[in-house]
Amino acid sequence: MKKRISESPRLLIILLLALYGLLTTGVTLWVLHDSLEHSYRLNYEDLEDDLKTIAPYLELRMNQGDKDCFAYLELVSSVQHEEREYSYVVRDKEGEVIAPSFAAGRTLKMKKVKQLDKTGTCWLADVWGDRCFIIIHPFPTRPLELIGVYDYDYIFGDREETAKDFIMVLVFLFLLLLAVSWFWIIPVVERVLERKRLAENELNEARDLQQKAVTTVFPKNSFFDSHAVLRPAREVGGDIYRFGMQDGKFQYVIGDVSDKGTTAALLMFTISSFIHSRTRGEVPVCELMKELNCLICDNSEYEMLCTLFLGHIDAETLKMEYCNAGHTRTLVNGDFLDQDSQQLAGLDRDYPYHTQTVQLHHGDRVLLYTDGVTEARGADRSFFGEKRLQEWMNGLDPAISSEAACQSLLDTLAAFRGNALQNDDIAIIYIKIV
């Protein structure tokens, strides 16, 4: 349900507006209620003052517009709690009767609206056709009750008008917001959401592609113990690796396509498939690089360059052949490999790549990585750098497994980054010669 609401801006807007409507109505009613409460209280307090002076005569003061008169009431019947009926006579200041008396059989029906305290109550009644607000306080020593009568409109009329105006403004605002959001905000939000959804789909597909393109089964045999990790940054990057045992050799390639997004992932996938098909058989390392370079140049519509480091380690002789095309410097036991800088692939179709060799020994550890490692940034924007990487490898227990070594490097990088975000893809291959 949560997902459905977040995906439907119209429903969301309606819910938000409904919430807004409820909230503002609630606040208005509360304010109104509070001010009414305040008025009851004020009038009741007035009445308590009057009680002292008016009480002996049991007269009831009535404020009827310009008429200032007194009513004499007698309880004739009572309906518990909610309604009461009084007969009454009304006299002017001079004591002249100005309204029909008991004999006329007229009664005053009142409806209880408010309990003011244990004994005092507030009532509404029609007196001469006008709505009146009546406060009753039982007089302790007399059978009758003392009543204060106030013109309802006089006390509450303005407030009611103000409240009505206020509610009208709220309703108008509500409709305005509804119209604006329905015809303007919602379509914009919908377009943005749709774009975001498409982009996310594309991103997920590209990530999927990237993960499918790299090796997931790592050779662990009597010659090599290897492990690799790929940690994509927030965008899909173009880091790639592929390795495995082939014809008694540990074949490897690691690279970094100079862009991010689906196109980079696609090129990476192309490279990966190519390597997969070409590493079978005896292709010299530099020839493989040349072929890959041509492949990337031929796919120049991608407008991408790619750093690559590829080669193989012979399981018997432990001779490592490698060819470097602008890639980061490989570490062997904490020392950088003598790596000629040859141009990165995808630039010059005829670039004369050449192979280099190094003799490895039992117990040697080789670290291949992409620039996401050395260019990882700390909270102060400084780079992790080759020096720290070298220190990490020198401090690493040579006996630990390649998997633990990869994890150790990831942990070291995470500690270095602190709260900073991972800014680039990280790819690591760790190979232990058994």
Add this chain to the structure above:
Amino acid sequence: MKTIIEEKNGVVIVSVQGELDTDTSAQFQRDIEPLMERKDTKVEMDLSKLDYMSSKALRILVAFQQAVTRNGGSFSITKVTDTVQEVFDMTGLSASFLR
């Protein structure tokens, strides 16, 4: 990141300052786009105040170089910082950029 483009005695000098990372290289690409269309232009890049360069920026620079030379112009990078020099060395681009 800041790109300053000035023309002196028929030479277009493009100075880039700050960092060319994944985010800022898009801006850099927009900044130099008009130059990529011009015919017979002599472009000199001054990267003496460029502290960092990502691989994406490198690609843009290569594309820039190719566009300028394709249009009959010339392209060279005259000044670089040590960091950028390292990037060019590592990627084997020093030979084609720094003549």
